[in-house]
Amino acid sequence: MKSFTVTANRTADGAVVYLRDDRQWTADIASALVRTDPAAMTDLLAWARAQQRDVCDPYPLEVQVREGAPAPVGTRERIRAAGPDATLRSLGYAS
Amino acid sequence: MYRYDEHDRALVHQRAAQFREQVRRRLEGDITEDEFKPLRLQNGLYMQLHAYMLRIAVPYGLLSSRQMRQLAHIARTFDRGYGHLTTRQNVQFNWPKLEDVPAILDALAEVEMHAIQTSGNCIRNITSDPFAGVARDEVADPRPYCELLRQWSTFHPEFAFLPRKFKIAVTGAAHDRAAIAYHDIGLRLVRGERGEVGVQVLVGGGMGRTPRVGQVCRDYLPQEHLLSYCEAILRVYNRFGRRDNKFKARIKILVEALGIEQFAARVEAEWAQIKDTALRLDGGELERLASYFVPPDYATDLPGEEALEAPRLMDPDFRRWHDHNVVPHKAPGYSAVAVSVKATGMPPGDVTDAQMDAMAYLADRYSFGRLVVTHRQNLVLPDVPTRDLHALWQSLRELGFGASNYEQLTDIVACPGLDYCNLANARSLSVAKAIEQRFTDAIRLAEVGRLTLNISGCINACGHHHVGHIGILGINKRGEEYYQLMVGGSHEDDASLGAAVGRAFAHDDIAGAVETVVDTYLAQRAGPDEPFLAFIRRVGLEPLQEALYAGE
Ligand code: HEM
Ligand code: SF4
Numbered sequence: 254m255k256s257f258t259v260t261a262n263r264t265a266d267g268a269v270v271y272l273r274d275d276r277q278w279t280a281d282i283a284s285a286l287v288r289t290d291p292a293a294m295t296d297l298l299a300w301a302r303a304q305q306r307d308v309c310d311p312y313p314l315e316v317q318v319r320e321g322a323p324a325p326v327g328t329r330e331r332i333r334a335a336g337p338d339a340t341l342r343s344l345g346y347a348s
Numbered sequence: 349m350y351r352y353d354e355h356d357r358a359l360v361h362q363r364a365a366q367f368r369e370q371v372r373r374r375l376e377g378d379i380t381e382d383e384f385k386p387l388r389l390q391n392g393l394y395m396q397l398h399a400y401m402l403r404i405a406v407p408y409g410l411l412s413s414r415q416m417r418q419l420a421h422i423a424r425t426f427d428r429g430y431g432h433l434t435t436r437q438n439v440q441f442n443w444p445k446l447e448d449v450p451a452i453l454d455a456l457a458e459v460e461m462h463a464i465q466t467s468g469n470c471i472r473n474i475t476s477d478p479f480a481g482v483a484r485d486e487v488a489d490p491r492p493y494c495e496l497l498r499q500w501s502t503f504h505p506e507f508a509f510l511p512r513k514f515k516i517a518v519t520g521a522a523h524d525r526a527a528i529a530y531h532d533i534g535l536r537l538v539r540g541e542r543g544e545v546g547v548q549v550l551v552g553g554g555m556g557r558t559p560r561v562g563q564v565c566r567d568y569l570p571q572e573h574l575l576s577y578c579e580a581i582l583r584v585y586n587r588f589g590r591r592d593n594k595f596k597a598r599i600k601i602l603v604e605a606l607g608i609e610q611f612a613a614r615v616e617a618e619w620a621q622i623k624d625t626a627l628r629l630d631g632g633e634l635e636r637l638a639s640y641f642v643p644p645d646y647a648t649d650l651p652g653e654e655a656l657e658a659p660r661l662m663d664p665d666f667r668r669w670h671d672h673n674v675v676p677h678k679a680p681g682y683s684a685v686a687v688s689v690k691a692t693g694m695p696p697g698d699v700t701d702a703q704m705d706a707m708a709y710l711a712d713r714y715s716f717g718r719l720v721v722t723h724r725q726n727l728v729l730p731d732v733p734t735r736d737l738h739a740l741w742q743s744l745r746e747l748g749f750g751a752s753n754y755e756q757l758t759d760i761v762a763c764p765g766l767d768y769c770n771l772a773n774a775r776s777l778s779v780a781k782a783i784e785q786r787f788t789d790a791i792r793l794a795e796v797g798r799l800t801l802n803i804s805g806c807i808n809a810c811g812h813h814h815v816g817h818i819g820i821l822g823i824n825k826r827g828e829e830y831y832q833l834m835v836g837g838s839h840e841d842d843a844s845l846g847a848a849v850g851r852a853f854a855h856d857d858i859a860g861a862v863e864t865v866v867d868t869y870l871a872q873r874a875g876p877d878e879p880f881l882a883f884i885r886r887v888g889l890e891p892l893q894e895a896l897y898a899g900e
Binding site: 310 | 377399400443445447694695781829
């Protein structure tokens with residue numbers, strides 16, 4: 254069974270966020286919740302999509318679980334998870 | 349330059365006030381993202397990978413120093429200290445917070461700017477020649493025509509929901525520097541039989557996933573019919589353009605489906621109905637707009653190139669810059685300067701707040717307070733006294749803008765790619781950096797000569813990879829970044845689309861592949877007088893394939 258979490262962009266500033274087990278949004282993918290059960294994911298997505306005031310366009314995201322913590326798969330999600338500071342550093346901006 | 353009248357001013361202030369209210373409702377949860385999205389896009393606000401992005405319209409690329417200072421202020425106060433010059437002569441900010449966007453729009457309105465027509469399926473910001481008004485090969489100044497089209501297209505009720513976005517470019521020069529063949533409508537000002545100004549109309553050009561070179565829809569249009577004829581084209585497109593498939597919705601697909609003769613015939617039929625209505629320009633409208641673009645008060649007693657004899661002789665770096673980055677001006681004693689903002693270690697097109705302020709200062713000091721954003725993501729100072737070029741260059745060098753690489757290999761055009769963009773397959777900016785790092789020697793660059801390089805992070809082609817002499821397209825192979833290498837594109841009078849050389853390269857190999865292409869060119873060109881593009885057109889892809897894929 255594949256492992257998934259839920260991700261979105263925060264309404265206030267567009268920042269990438271992931272859903273935690275306590276239903277808070279976090280910028281840290283390693284502390285995101287992980288589900289392998291489609292029924293559980295369906296419920297979570299419905300819940301996340303109802304949080305439209307706080308976040309924009311939540312979607313289910315496949316993750317790899319390494320040493321108990323979820324990690325992104327593929328370049329795009331690696332860049333998203335690494336956050337804007339990593340982007341700025343890689344582009345030559347001190348941040 | 350154009351100054352807002354009461355109507356324009358009221359309109360942009362109203363728009364900013366409306367958006368303030370819409371943002372408040374979004375932040376308070378009264379409207380959902382789905383409801384908010386079309387509203388924010390109408391105000392140039394996109395969602396990128398890590399943040400919102402605000403795209404600001406710079407009509408035909410022209411900025412006053414006051415506007416540039418305001419952009420610096422916005423970068424400093426509301427963003428992360430820099431902005432980005434785009435290939436559509438606009439400016440983007442990459443990190444605005446939603447709650448700050450209304451204040452940014454207010455700050456823009458103060459200096460007669462806005463973010464209207466920078467998104468959505470409407471007529472977008474009109475683009476033009478960065479040397480408009482000063483080029484020696486100019487038939488007529490294209491800016492009054494651009495401004496006319498801007499006023500006609502802004503909030504045009506009939507064209508608010510076109511099948512897809514619509515881009516118009518105008519050139520007034522013999523040599524096309526506005527890439528008119530790659531726009532939905534491309535307009536070229538020409539002289540008619542009696543010396544009067546008329547317009548050649550191209551239609552159906554574009555890039556994206558189905559690149560097409562525009563075709564002539566009407567060879568000569570008397571200028572008083574400019575608006576009615578464009579309106580006729582838009583009507584035919586609005587009525588017959590496809591709305592069922594986003595990828596087939598651009599006018600280029602319609603023109604291709606009908607054939608240019610059929611398409612032109614439908615336009616003519618539509619035009620016959622409207623050509624002598626209020627759209628006809630014989631009320632002095634063009635003359636009125638032209639009065640905003642009268643040349644500045646040029647001094648008539650300035651020395652010419654002879655004033656540069658000593659600095660050219662004694663300072664080879666200056667000489668190289670003067671040879672490559674300075675363009676002849678129509679007023680004696682003046683020069684137009686292409687300021688390269690590339691190869692500074694920052695991504696192509698990125699300019700810091702301090703650099704913006706400094707450019708505003710230099711524009712005031714040397715160029716009648718005006719600057720132009722170019723579609724190759726640089727800045728032009730259009731009206732510099734030739735005798736001041738050495739002093740100007742020294743200041744530019746202090747800013748990091750002293751490179752002599754205008755339209756050379758490291759003057760790279762790149763879209764934001766996967767570092768910023770939600771739609772990207774691959775990073776563009778890190779590839780630009782890797783290529784820059786291989787070509788830091790100005791003398792070697794000069795030896796390579798004129799060579800444009802364009803990078804897009806996906807098939808949408810925001811970095812115009814189809815028309816670079818070398819083009820790089822990011823693709824996705826099983827979640828990893830790969831790059832297709834293309835050669836032979838041109839956006840000028842000899843417009844052509846680049847051809848893929850062969851198998852794509854991994855992220856860490858693409859800069860090396862570019863170097864191999866350049867080395868092959870240097871080794872096999874007929875001589876230093878054979879530019880890269882001519883070489884490719886002569887020899888084809890084979891020598892490059894041999895060099896790149898030997899042993900496979
Ligand atoms: C979040 C950032 C961006 C998004 C989502 C985006 C999206 C797109 C899309 C979807 C297209 C294809 C449209 C079509 O062919 O119908 C396109 C084309 C284009 N974009 Fe962007 N873009 C972005 C940033 C930029 C930037 C930074 C530039 C300039 C540096 C740019 C300039 C262009 C140009 C010139 C085209 C050419 C398409 C044509 O008319 O043939 N875009 N963009
Ligand atoms: S070409 Fe693709 S990756 Fe680059 S900005 Fe446009 S949509 Fe984004």
